[in-house]
Amino acid sequence: MAFDLEDLYRTTYDAVVRFLYRKVWDADRAEDLAQEVFMRALHHQPEKPRSWVFAVAANIARDEARSAIRRRKHLTLLKHEPIASPTPLSDVQDELEQEEREAEVKRALATLTPRDREVLLLWDAGLSYPEIAEQTGLAVGAVGTTLARARKRLVAAHDTMEQQREHRDEEPSAAAYS
Amino acid sequence: MRPHIPEEELHAYLDAQLSPAQRAEIAEHLLACLICRALEGEVRVLRQRSTDLLALAVPRTIRGAPLPAIRTRRRLRGGPLAAAAAAAVVLGASWSMAGTGGTPGEGDRPVLATASAFVAPAILARVVAPITAATDSTAATPRRASSSRTLTLASRAAVAPRVMPVRQVTGNGNTRRLRVVDPMVDVAPSGGGEAWETASFQAARDAAAGAHAHLEGIPVTPGRLQNSSHGARATAMVRQLLPDGRAVWVVEGAVEELGPVYQLLEASGLSLSTPRRARPDYIGTDDAPVRTVRMVTVAAYLPIDSVEALAAARLKLD
Numbered sequence: 001m002a003f004d005l006e007d008l009y010r011t012t013y014d015a016v017v018r019f020l021y022r023k024v025w026d027a028d029r030a031e032d033l034a035q036e037v038f039m040r041a042l043h044h045q046p047e048k049p050r051s052w053v054f055a056v057a058a059n060i061a062r063d064e065a066r067s068a069i070r071r072r073k074h075l076t077l078l079k080h081e082p083i084a085s086p087t088p089l090s091d092v093q094d095e096l097e098q099e100e101r102e103a104e105v106k107r108a109l110a111t112l113t114p115r116d117r118e119v120l121l122l123w124d125a126g127l128s129y130p131e132i133a134e135q136t137g138l139a140v141g142a143v144g145t146t147l148a149r150a151r152k153r154l155v156a157a158h159d160t161m162e163q164q165r166e167h168r169d170e171e172p173s174a175a176a177y178s
Numbered sequence: 179m180r181p182h183i184p185e186e187e188l189h190a191y192l193d194a195q196l197s198p199a200q201r202a203e204i205a206e207h208l209l210a211c212l213i214c215r216a217l218e219g220e221v222r223v224l225r226q227r228s229t230d231l232l233a234l235a236v237p238r239t240i241r242g243a244p245l246p247a248i249r250t251r252r253r254l255r256g257g258p259l260a261a262a263a264a265a266a267v268v269l270g271a272s273w274s275m276a277g278t279g280g281t282p283g284e285g286d287r288p289v290l291a292t293a294s295a296f297v298a299p300a301i302l303a304r305v306v307a308p309i310t311a312a313t314d315s316t317a318a319t320p321r322r323a324s325s326s327r328t329l330t331l332a333s334r335a336a337v338a339p340r341v342m343p344v345r346q347v348t349g350n351g352n353t354r355r356l357r358v359v360d361p362m363v364d365v366a367p368s369g370g371g372e373a374w375e376t377a378s379f380q381a382a383r384d385a386a387a388g389a390h391a392h393l394e395g396i397p398v399t400p401g402r403l404q405n406s407s408h409g410a411r412a413t414a415m416v417r418q419l420l421p422d423g424r425a426v427w428v429v430e431g432a433v434e435e436l437g438p439v440y441q442l443l444e445a446s447g448l449s450l451s452t453p454r455r456a457r458p459d460y461i462g463t464d465d466a467p468v469r470t471v472r473m474v475t476v477a478a479y480l481p482i483d484s485v486e487a488l489a490a491a492r493l494k495l496d
Contacts, residue, residue, distance in 0.1 A: 105231050120232075123193070129193070144186035148185050150228075151189070158231055
């Protein structure tokens, strides 16, 4: 099959960014790394491009986690410091709420084992069971089992957090009554 | 009968990652087994919640679509979940009727399933009411209570049966009339704000540059279209008539726009085939294309395995 970078880019770019974002938790960094993935794809011209990009993305994210280029990250943060733009209050609230919810998902994901997390993220990125199996070294039959466990743990961890938060939220009002 | 279906197989089943033979086997087992059907409902909800949670962790730069419905969960404990569970119950109800009434091998189970379609909305109304009432009673703040009420009203509106007559051929050659919900009339999700309009199949195909999904070899009647918020290709429902006069619907649209439609269809007692995820698609103008995953599903008053078989054999995706 002829390698078509443009097609690969169009069909998988967003999924790759999402995949990377859930590993590095920095939007700009995720996009930078995704660019890198596609640069490598251009040189490498992989036979199974879809599986290939996620395998490389996983490797790059791992390297990234090891080296943790903090200085660069800091600069990125500075670059995106808002310049006192008049943002409507509701937007700010939405944004804060979104950040909070995202942080919960992040913490819930962190409770999974690395393998469970990887399989879940690869599935969410659009890979099929055989593709996931090939990348993770699992048997195809074990992908379903792993995915079932990962989903259950993710949702359970999130539920626990929600309950804790609700408990926290309700405490002040309980104190007001006493 | 085989032993109960392991949970991981239900995941694979719902993920559409099984061979046709395995799928058929599971579909058949689900028709007959209450326990597995209940588990299937749970897995369905779990799957959806897991996807919704992950959808919250998406960088703003590529997050084109609005956030999933999960955003209300905090104020409305169990809201979307309860609705999903209720939908699962309804689906279960229509299956169980097909299962208990049908004689395997006669080949007329689809007909028997028709009868359940009319019953299902009433069941849903009954199921939803207690669930939302429970939410009300536990709600501590007025805000929560009003959200719950909104949910109740929305659910009731969604299942208020508009009926259409359908003729059913009984065993001895007579026909009798049944009243079933017609989603063509009924499906008008108020949430999106966009109205549905009726269009001929040809108009629908023209609007989609000839790319609307349909079941091959089955006559088409006018469909319904709803403008997509992405512009260009509309969300479409195409009604096609089976030889015995019953109808199936092929529903197609971007994932986020199909969500409410899908829920409505499920709530109205239709069986839905596993959604096919077409390849990511580009809609919108040429200057500003929007990447979206489009979903295609087949809905009918048929048992799930019949719908799946129909979708597998006849569904044409251009």
